[in-house]
Amino acid sequence: MLDQFEAxxxxxxxxMGVETLRAALSxxxxxxxxxxxxxxxxxxxxxxLAAYRSLPACVVxxxxxxxxxAVMATCSKLKVPVVARGAGTGLSGGALxxxxxxxxxxxxFNRILSMDARSRxxxxxxxxxxxxISEAAAPLGLFYAPDPSSQIACSIGGNVAENAGGVxxxxxxxxxxxxxxxxxxxxxxxxxxxGSGALDAAGYDLMALMTGSEGxxxxxxxxxxxxxxxxxxxxVLMACFDEVETAAQAVADIxxxxxxxxxxxMMDGPALRAAEDFAHAxxxxxxxxxxxxxxxxxxxxxxxxxxxxxxxLTRSGASEVRIARDEDERKRFWAGRKGAxxxxxxxxxxxxxxxxxxxxxxxxxxxxxxxxxxxxxxxGVANVFHAGDGNLHPLILYDAGxxxxxxxxxxxxxxxxxxCVAVGGSITGEHGVGREKINQMCSQYGxxxxxAFFALKAAFDPDGLLNPGKAIPSxxxxxxxxxxxxxxxxxxxPELERF
Amino acid sequence: MLDQFEAxxxxxxxxMGVETLRAALSxxxxxxxxxxxxxxxxxxxxxxLAAYRSLPACVVxxxxxxxxxAVMATCSKLKVPVVARGAGTGLSGGALxxxxxxxxxxxxFNRILSMDARSRxxxxxxxxxxxxISEAAAPLGLFYAPDPSSQIACSIGGNVAENAGGVxxxxxxxxxxxxxxxxxxxxxxxxxxxGSGALDAAGYDLMALMTGSEGxxxxxxxxxxxxxxxxxxxxVLMACFDEVETAAQAVADIxxxxxxxxxxxMMDGPALRAAEDFAHAxxxxxxxxxxxxxxxxxxxxxxxxxxxxxxxLTRSGASEVRIARDEDERKRFWAGRKGAxxxxxxxxxxxxxxxxxxxxxxxxxxxxxxxxxxxxxxxGVANVFHAGDGNLHPLILYDAGxxxxxxxxxxxxxxxxxxCVAVGGSITGEHGVGREKINQMCSQYGxxxxxAFFALKAAFDPDGLLNPGKAIPSxxxxxxxxxxxxxxxxxxxPELERF
Numbered sequence: 001m002l003d004q005f006e007a008x009x010x011x012x013x014x015x016m017g018v019e020t021l022r023a024a025l026s027x028x029x030x031x032x033x034x035x036x037x038x039x040x041x042x043x044x045x046x047x048x049l050a051a052y053r054s055l056p057a058c059v060v061x062x063x064x065x066x067x068x069x070a071v072m073a074t075c076s077k078l079k080v081p082v083v084a085r086g087a088g089t090g091l092s093g094g095a096l097x098x099x100x101x102x103x104x105x106x107x108x109f110n111r112i113l114s115m116d117a118r119s120r121x122x123x124x125x126x127x128x129x130x131x132x133i134s135e136a137a138a139p140l141g142l143f144y145a146p147d148p149s150s151q152i153a154c155s156i157g158g159n160v161a162e163n164a165g166g167v168x169x170x171x172x173x174x175x176x177x178x179x180x181x182x183x184x185x186x187x188x189x190x191x192x193x194x195g196s197g198a199l200d201a202a203g204y205d206l207m208a209l210m211t212g213s214e215g216x217x218x219x220x221x222x223x224x225x226x227x228x229x230x231x232x233x234x235x236v237l238m239a240c241f242d243e244v245e246t247a248a249q250a251v252a253d254i255x256x257x258x259x260x261x262x263x264x265x266m267m268d269g270p271a272l273r274a275a276e277d278f279a280h281a282x283x284x285x286x287x288x289x290x291x292x293x294x295x296x297x298x299x300x301x302x303x304x305x306x307x308x309x310x311x312x313l314t315r316s317g318a319s320e321v322r323i324a325r326d327e328d329e330r331k332r333f334w335a336g337r338k339g340a341x342x343x344x345x346x347x348x349x350x351x352x353x354x355x356x357x358x359x360x361x362x363x364x365x366x367x368x369x370x371x372x373x374x375x376x377x378x379x380g381v382a383n384v385f386h387a388g389d390g391n392l393h394p395l396i397l398y399d400a401g402x403x404x405x406x407x408x409x410x411x412x413x414x415x416x417x418x419x420c421v422a423v424g425g426s427i428t429g430e431h432g433v434g435r436e437k438i439n440q441m442c443s444q445y446g447x448x449x450x451x452a453f454f455a456l457k458a459a460f461d462p463d464g465l466l467n468p469g470k471a472i473p474s475x476x477x478x479x480x481x482x483x484x485x486x487x488x489x490x491x492x493x494p495e496l497e498r499f
Numbered sequence: 500m501l502d503q504f505e506a507x508x509x510x511x512x513x514x515m516g517v518e519t520l521r522a523a524l525s526x527x528x529x530x531x532x533x534x535x536x537x538x539x540x541x542x543x544x545x546x547x548l549a550a551y552r553s554l555p556a557c558v559v560x561x562x563x564x565x566x567x568x569a570v571m572a573t574c575s576k577l578k579v580p581v582v583a584r585g586a587g588t589g590l591s592g593g594a595l596x597x598x599x600x601x602x603x604x605x606x607x608f609n610r611i612l613s614m615d616a617r618s619r620x621x622x623x624x625x626x627x628x629x630x631x632i633s634e635a636a637a638p639l640g641l642f643y644a645p646d647p648s649s650q651i652a653c654s655i656g657g658n659v660a661e662n663a664g665g666v667x668x669x670x671x672x673x674x675x676x677x678x679x680x681x682x683x684x685x686x687x688x689x690x691x692x693x694g695s696g697a698l699d700a701a702g703y704d705l706m707a708l709m710t711g712s713e714g715x716x717x718x719x720x721x722x723x724x725x726x727x728x729x730x731x732x733x734x735v736l737m738a739c740f741d742e743v744e745t746a747a748q749a750v751a752d753i754x755x756x757x758x759x760x761x762x763x764x765m766m767d768g769p770a771l772r773a774a775e776d777f778a779h780a781x782x783x784x785x786x787x788x789x790x791x792x793x794x795x796x797x798x799x800x801x802x803x804x805x806x807x808x809x810x811x812l813t814r815s816g817a818s819e820v821r822i823a824r825d826e827d828e829r830k831r832f833w834a835g836r837k838g839a840x841x842x843x844x845x846x847x848x849x850x851x852x853x854x855x856x857x858x859x860x861x862x863x864x865x866x867x868x869x870x871x872x873x874x875x876x877x878x879g880v881a882n883v884f885h886a887g888d889g890n891l892h893p894l895i896l897y898d899a900g901x902x903x904x905x906x907x908x909x910x911x912x913x914x915x916x917x918x919c920v921a922v923g924g925s926i927t928g929e930h931g932v933g934r935e936k937i938n939q940m941c942s943q944y945g946x947x948x949x950x951a952f953f954a955l956k957a958a959f960d961p962d963g964l965l966n967p968g969k970a971i972p973s974x975x976x977x978x979x980x981x982x983x984x985x986x987x988x989x990x991x992x993p994e995l996e997r998f
Contacts, residue, residue: 118751118860163699174699176707177676190947197923198856199888200662200673202932202943203952203971208707229757252617258728301800357697361617389698424696433701444701448689453702455958460951472702
């Protein structure tokens with residue numbers, strides 16, 4: 001079974017004519033639910049990792065769970081690969097079509113089914129936008145906590161697939177900590193209901209297993225999310241530092257004091273200067289780094305914590321600590337952070353956003369080493385990240401028009417991720433592995449863990465039809481990668497390869 | 500594969516002579532590490548679910564991970580069932596020996612390997628007692644948050660196997676939320692390292708999958724736990740109610756206000772009176788129910804929250820709210836709660852502790868219905884539970900010496916769990932399914948979920964050697980249970996059966 005699965009992971013699927021697929025699938029779908037003209041398919045050729053592109057054989061747009069079940073059962077019988085897609089905002093290529101696959105768009109699953117203020121939950125379809133849940137819950141005094149930067153566009157189904165994070169995850173947890181129950185359709189068309197309406201569920205934790213599984217185990221058709229009370233007040237303060245390492249140490253100091261900010265974000269000099277030029281947030285352009293620390297809750301508690309954090313930051317070596325005077329200034333402080341990615345985009349023709357996680361104690365060391373690695377490649381890096389979580393987002397600056405520059409950026413990205421592994425961290429914080437980091441999975445795990453991943457995949461999807469080529473590398477790939485690794489005497493760069 | 504696994508789950512293992520096992524296993528173990536005399540085996544014949552007993556073929560006591568690997572690989576080759584055991588304090592029969600199995604005692608894995616104040620983690624062996632971690636962390640100003648009632652005796656490995664909870668889990672989460680990384684030995688003797696030192700890990704979430712898997716997927720040999728700062732102060736208040744339903748509503752009101760107490764516990768009249776007679780905690784014996792609410796954190800925050808909770812409780816209909824005046828009174832309030840189980844043990848010759856979870860909004864309704872169900876069986880029930888979590892612990896009073904009484908207690912227990920399922924909850928909160936609740940798993944899940952459980956089990960343990968007969972019911976069992984269910988016209992009682 002594993003050998004066959006391995007072969008399939010490497011792309012050994014029989015090509016399937018579009019007319020065969022149309023005949024089999026379009027009767028299962030509503031009018032217009034089967035799309036196969038190349039112009040329309042172009043819209044689906046990549047996700048947020050735009051350097052990787054390929055075309056599906058067709059796109060299907062089911063509107064009901066039964067339609068999803070029928071599509072999956074049929075693809076399973078035909079042995080045609082299936083890739084599910086939410087809003088396509090992912091950054092690791094998780095929704096990148098497998099060449100010739102059936103792409104299942106969940107865009108029509110866009111309804112909030114119910115909202116229960118007493119149990120503080122919302123039952124939503126996977127195509128609902130992340131922010132739309134919080135907007136709908138606001139009149140009840142509630143919100144959905146995980147808030148990826150793309151929250152205005154990304155869908156909750158994609159959030160579940162990638163176990164998405166965001167600024168507020170420091171206090172409120174990742175997606176897996178903010179959902180209670182899932183409905184999932186398997187590749188065979190079975191419907192699984194996993195998790196429960198209560199704090200725990202019996203049996204193996206299929207809900208946690210499905211969350212972050214990047215579309216390799218099933219397609220989510222319904223999500224019961226937790227809602228949390230909107231805080232009475234939220235205050236933000238900005239601390240400025242003359243050294244990046246001092247800022248990183250201050251993060252550790254705040255967390256060590258037992259304070260749990262709603263958000264604790266860091267930007268280094270290049271990032272904060274770009275953000276300031278772009279958003280006029282009021283950041284001091286001479287600083288080497290700034291921290292933004294948000295505290296939320298009941299007014300009296302927040303005042304008390306603001307005072308404690310200010311004292312701590314000053315003791316940790318902040319050259320200046322500024323508390324946003326009013327809601328306008330608070331929004332401005334955040335506007336800079338939220339606009340940091342597009343702002344950095346103005347520093348160079350292209351940028352490549354890396355996502356890795358490290359134990360907080362390694363922050364100062366790793367930041368220094370990222371700078372050294374970048375220098376070695378002759379590339380610039382701007383650092384913007386969820387500091388409290390140890391979740392790094394180095395933005396590598398390059399020029400795709402310059403021959404070899406993309407490859408250098410990718411090589412540097414790979415090295416940064418392997419540095420995360422070396423200090424006991426992970427090659428992903430919130431973006432997932434997808435196609436992007438598949439080689440680094442060979443560094444993160446050994447044979448025993450990989451065997452467990454394969455066996456688990458085979459348990460849910462024995463023919464390897466669901467989102468092939470993503471998240472879990474084949475043995476052949478790791479052998480080859482290990483080979484390159486050893487023999488080149490330096491870290492190899494991930495190839496932009498055909499599947 | 501599934502058919503074979505099913506057959507094995509139903510007990511189709513070839514009997515294995517003890518001398519064969521001794522010859523194969525004792526060379527792998529330290530002196531005294533292989534035990535097979537019946538007198539010694541008696542100490543392992545049951546866990547905290549003492550009504551179920553059976554003898555293993557032998558007990559092995561490895562001292563190193565390599566020894567565990569060798570034992571597992573050998574048992575896998577011999578196709579002999581393996582049951583791992585921590586401290587044996589579990590309440591659902593998870594560590595109950597499978598007749599003729601090799602019982603792997605992890606008692607010798609009792610060392611705290613390291614403690615890191617900066618990253619707030621401890622690396623511990625699975626046999627370390629839960630409370631020992633907090634005791635060792637106290638000089639660093641830290642503690643390990645999950646605190647099952649058995650924390651003085653239970654081991655962290657068992658906590659992982661059962662995803663244990665406790666009073667503090669309302670604020671700090673279950674075991675799965677308080678661990679970062681596991682080392683696990685598979686039935687084939689492979690060593691898996693899952694999770695990471697950072698907030699997220701790449702690939703399928705094997706750590707969450709392993710947590711709460713009740714010894715069916717592997718044996719934990721090392722745990723990296725999170726530590727949290729000891730709160731500056733902890734205050735507790737007691738609220739008294741004339742109606743159980745009013746108390747249940749007050750719980751919902753506190754949680755709806757966005758307050759997260761460190762603990763929010765409820766006792767009904769029979770439980771609080773028994774506890775008062777036993778521990779002299781200062782509970783008002785005329786009350787229909789009391790709530791104990793602990794708030795912890797920085798002094799000023801706690802004062803503010805105590806005031807808010809007091810106002811809320813009064814508004815919700817509490818007849819009296821008493822704040823513990825000093826540390827002595829706080830400890831007395833908790834001593835009553837912690838002694839509630841043995842205290843209730845004085846009300847009747849025997850009691851049976853049930854563990855189920857419901858959405859908080861259903862608390863008032865479910866409490867009423869539990870009373871009605873108990874009346875139908877002519878049995879008494881005392882309710883003690885983690886109210887904030889919706890985690891119920893009805894204690895059913897019976898007399899094992901009275902023919903038919905145990906069967907009535909078990910029937911009532913089953914009905915209460917099915918009531919939890921009916922309101923959207925779960926048949927377990929923190930005790931696991933084990934052998935105890937295996938029939939109710941047939942109510943909790945349908946065929947599709949059960950198939951997923953089987954496939955997942957087969958991926959890790961194709962021969963079904965690890966802890967057979969627990970947690971996941973066979974298809975035959977559910978068919979039979981469903982059959983009884985339909986034809987008897989009432990809920991069947993779980994049989995105390997031979998495997």
